[in-house]
Amino acid sequence: MAIVPLQYNVRSLFVRSSSTILTVLAVGATIAVLAGMLSLQQGFAVLFQERGRTDLALFMRQGATSEGESGITLEQCNILKKEVPEVIRDDGGRPMASAEMFLAVRLRKFDGGETNVAIRGVEPMTFAIHGDDVVITEGENFTPGTDELIVGVGLLERIANCRVGDNLQINTSTFRIVGAFSGKGGYRSEIWGDVDRLSDALERPVRSRILARVSPDADLDAIAARYDDDLRLQPKVMNERDYLASQTSSLTTRFMFVGGFLALIMGIGAVFTGTNSMLAAIGARTHEIGILKAVGYKPWAIFVAFLGESLLLGLLGGVVGCLLVLPLQGAETGTVNSTFSEVTFAFRTTPAAMLTSILFAAGLGIVGGVVPAWRASRMTPTQALRRG
């Protein structure tokens, strides 16, 4: 089965270079939007997934979908810390469990305006639970029981009064920033301090969650089931990875929807541009189609040749779109997550995002080329030769 030589179509693209460039740029712009949204989504997903550990259990109020909605009394916290045998104990025999308070607070951004920033009150055991995942990168850790705070490195350049040595007003209390820390995932966009001091300052007498390190074979559903008929508390128990996946899914869906919607609208435009470009190309080359047919090329070979040319245009647009997005790799941006607090995350131009974008571009090329290629293939040799 003979096909029209590829160099004919490739060289034809160069011959009508201005039309080729315009079409490639139209497809490229569409793909840049899609690739950009996919890279954001990837960055966001990775931000939380990399932080999630399966050996960390979260205890929250039954029915709470996030720690921002959760509330556990101090008494319930003590019960959980002491009673759950699956919670690992440290060298001193203390349960590796920490009652934490979480609240989003409005703070001023460097670039103007305000945003919600996650404030987390933690117990010293929190640092033991996280181990090397949380590292002080500047200054020192806060002293328990004092009005000292440490700031996640993701906030240093975004939120005012959050550099080491600054004083930060929270409600009516003034806290001093004594250090900065890096942590996996969203922790790097939080401010941490002593849980009792922050609870007082924010007037929240309850805790949001208990973070506990559990034995590897712990059955979290079984733990929750043990409290089904307990009148003192009925906690919701899940591991950290599942919790974070549940927190990112809605935003991931939103990214995909917005990205998909924009790409669809722009894609329709790109398809029209591609179709128009191919129709113009075929119009200008009707005579050449006649020559190919006269020489003996069959209709399907003509169809494949022009569809291939359109596919090539789409692929070139895809590559251009991806190249436009590549410089964003690692660039940080922020958004408000499901707990309504600011998180920073980086664009991640992953191979999967790029491949998806290029496949989408190829799809645009094919859709845009079908009608013109079909039209070219249906011409009779004499029609094509006469029109040229």
Add this chain to the structure above:
Amino acid sequence: MPAAIRLRSVTKSYSKGGQTLRVLDELDLDMDAATFYALMGPSGSGKTTLLNLVGGLDQADEGVVQVGDEDLAAMQSSELAEWRSEHVGFVFQGFNLLPVLSARENVELPLLLAPLSRRQRRQQAERALELVGLADRMNHKPRELSGGQEQRVAIARAIATDPQVILADEPTGDLDRDTADAVLEMLRRLNRELHKTILMVTHDPQAATYADKTIHLDKGKLGRIEENATPTGGS
């Protein structure tokens, strides 16, 4: 084996501006194999239409168009395409080369449809170009060639697959006298030395002197067939 051409009661009409124009009207015509024919007649007499039917570029509304053993009227468009690639070579007035391909690539175009290796294809294309005296212009694009050279590339393309029939539509219409004579001389040689059946549409009586016979068409019907006892060229 050279192919004879036989037309029986061939009718072909076109619609133009809401009117049907009968271009060929129950035409009967026999052409011998390995013979050089000139096809002449006033504009609108059906010369190019006849050429297109014999070349399988178009199909008759009625009648039989037989080239060799094949009845072209009974073929589908894909079968016709395959038949064209094997049995017929075209030479057009406007040369009809693909501008983005080199001379050799243009000549290779029909060879890509044949079951040949890349090396065989290349050799065959180069041989055809040598035959028309363009061995030193193989890698030139059409725009880098003169009109006469372009037409010689077109002839090389027409003979590359070694077809039995060569159809030429005003092959010298765009050429000056000397170049035209050289092209006609080449066609004459293809007929004499390679025994090709050649049908050439022309308005030029001098071009017709290169043919063995001249067919005159008039209003879609056969006028007369003149025999040329001493054709020009090919000596």
